[in-house]
Amino acid sequence: MTLSEIGKHNAELAEKIANNAGTLRALAGCMVDRDWELRQYACACLANIAKHNEELAQKVAGADIFTKLISCIKDEKANVQRQAVVCVKEIAKHSLDLAKVVCDMGGVIPFVVEYINNTKGLAKLNGIMTIGYVASFDHDLAKSMVHAKAHIALVNALKEDSDHIRSSAAWSLGQIGRHSSELARELADHKALNELLIVYMNADEKGDLKSKSRKALKMTVQQCMEMDALRPLLEVADERMLKCIVTQMAVVLKAKPETKRPFAERGALKRLLELEVPPESKLQAAINEIQDLYPPEIIQHYSPEYMNNLLKKIEEPPKEEQVKEEVAAEEPPK
Numbered sequence: 001m002t003l004s005e006i007g008k009h010n011a012e013l014a015e016k017i018a019n020n021a022g023t024l025r026a027l028a029g030c031m032v033d034r035d036w037e038l039r040q041y042a043c044a045c046l047a048n049i050a051k052h053n054e055e056l057a058q059k060v061a062g063a064d065i066f067t068k069l070i071s072c073i074k075d076e077k078a079n080v081q082r083q084a085v086v087c088v089k090e091i092a093k094h095s096l097d098l099a100k101v102v103c104d105m106g107g108v109i110p111f112v113v114e115y116i117n118n119t120k121g122l123a124k125l126n127g128i129m130t131i132g133y134v135a136s137f138d139h140d141l142a143k144s145m146v147h148a149k150a151h152i153a154l155v156n157a158l159k160e161d162s163d164h165i166r167s168s169a170a171w172s173l174g175q176i177g178r179h180s181s182e183l184a185r186e187l188a189d190h191k192a193l194n195e196l197l198i199v200y201m202n203a204d205e206k207g208d209l210k211s212k213s214r215k216a217l218k219m220t221v222q223q224c225m226e227m228d229a230l231r232p233l234l235e236v237a238d239e240r241m242l243k244c245i246v247t248q249m250a251v252v253l254k255a256k257p258e259t260k261r262p263f264a265e266r267g268a269l270k271r272l273l274e275l276e277v278p279p280e281s282k283l284q285a286a287i288n289e290i291q292d293l294y295p296p297e298i299i300q301h302y303s304p305e306y307m308n309n310l311l312k313k314i315e316e317p318p319k320e321e322q323v324k325e326e327v328a329a330e331e332p333p334k
Contacts, residue, residue, distance in 0.1 A: 003027075004045035011052035018049050018056055024063035031068040031084075036077040043072055043083035047090045054094040061091050061098060066105035073111045078123065085115055085126045093133040099141055102134060109134065109148045116153040125168055128157055132172030139179040146186045151176055155187075158195045166199055167209045174216025181225040188229035193220060197233055200241065218244050227252050227259045231268045239283055246272065246286040253293055260293060269294070270302040 003017055017023055030042035046065065050057040065087075072084035092102040102108055109131075116127040131150045135142040145151065154176075157169035173196065177187045187193065196217040203210040221244050224230060230252065233245050249268070253260055263269055272290060277283045291299050 004041055004048050008048035008051070011056065014049040014052050014056055017045075018059045024049075024059060028063045028065045028068055031065065031072055036075065036080055039072055039075065040077070040080045040083050043069070043080065043087045047083065047087040050087065051090040054098065057091045057094045057098055060087075061101050061105075066102075066108055070108060070111050073108075073115055078119075081115060081119070082123050082126065085112055085130065088112060089126050089130040089133065092130055096137040096141075099134045099137050102130075103141060103144050109144065109150070113148050113150045113153050116150075116157065122162060122164060124157065125165060128154065128165065128168045128172055132168065132175045135172065135175040135179075139183070142176045142179045142183055145176055146183060151187055151192065152190055155190050155192050155195055158192075158199055163203075163207065163209045167212045170196060170199060170209070170213040170216040174212075174219045177216070177220030177223060179223070181223050184220050184223035185226050185229070187220055188224055188226055193217065193224070193229055193233060196220070197237060197241070201236060201238065214241065217241065221245055221248050224248060225252055225255065227256070227263060227268075231263070231266065234268060234271050239277060239281075242275070243281075243283045243286060246283060246290065250286055250289045250293075253290060264294070264298060264302060269298075273299070273303050 003023075008014075024046070027042045027045055030038050031046075033039055033042075046060050046063075050060040069084050069088060072080050073088075075081050075084070088102060088108055092099045112127045112130050116124045116131075119127070131145055131154065135145045135150075151173065154169045154173050158166050158173075160166055160169075173187060173192055177184045177192070196213050200210065200213040200217055203213060218241070221230065221233075227249065230245055230249055234242070237245055249263075253263060269290070272287050275283070275287065277287070
């Protein structure tokens with residue numbers, strides 16, 4: 001424990017521990033000791049060394065620890081599990097190369113996902129952050145998170161009570177969804193967009209949860225090319241988020257002309273035309289862009305004024321009666 005307390009303070013102290021011949025390998029050996037407290041402290045010490053910079057994290061990763069880390073993540077003691085996941089996070093966060101090492105060595109990530117699913121409360125926070133750090137570096141790593149079903153665990157985490165958990169889950173989902181339409185579709189298929197929007201709409205305006213969920217939703221929506229995933233968002237999104245959603249809808253409608261008819265038939269076009277927004281706003285510009293994709297007759301049919309005009313015609317007297325009234329009005333009195 002003393003080494004862990006020393007190593008956590010700064011990189012210089014951590015480097016002295018790492019450079020001491022045999023120290024890292026001795027700590028790695030302690031990870032499989034029969035004493036669970038020793039296993040816990042070994043993981044904590046390695047994490048506190050790795051957290052400072054990429055060079056130290058590489059030294060920790062090179063100490064033959066990953067098979068032992070998996071064993072610790074599956075440990076019967078919750079404290080050992082937690083410190084093992086922290087160690088994975090502190091290694092993975094520094095660089096693309098280290099994130100690849102974490103993914104390639106011994107299948108660590110699936111066990112981190114299992115840890116997130118099986119752990120309650122704030123303890124799962126480090127697992128969630130691990131997924132986000134790994135996914136942030138490139139498309140292939142983000143895709144590997146999807147293959148490990150990490151995105152499903154993150155969507156479930158959005159339903160937790162803790163704002164810290166939900167904020168981290170939102171951030172991590174954004175790190176997956178921002179890379180491509182393929183990954184955005186994977187998130188959409190598991191209702192990530194819907195859940196992110198619910199979190200965003202209910203979050204405190206000035207809180208971290210609001211900011212993280214908005215950014216994650218925006219990044220994923222901007223990659224999403226599935227109209228069926230975007231359309232339900234129209235019903236509850238505020239004007240700020242609608243601007244992003246409607247702009248992306250225009251992109252999809254242009255790229256996939258076959259979506260224009262169901263977009264109108266399923267009520268999305270009508271919903272857009274019902275929105276009351278400032279004429280010079282960016283949202284109105286996005287709505288106009290979609291309107292320009294349809295014939296004027298279609299826009300007229302789905303406009304709010306169309307039904308009102310029809311109802312007014314019902315209230316008008318038949319033309320024959322109108323003519324009789326006009327003729328009667330023109331005849332001189334007898």
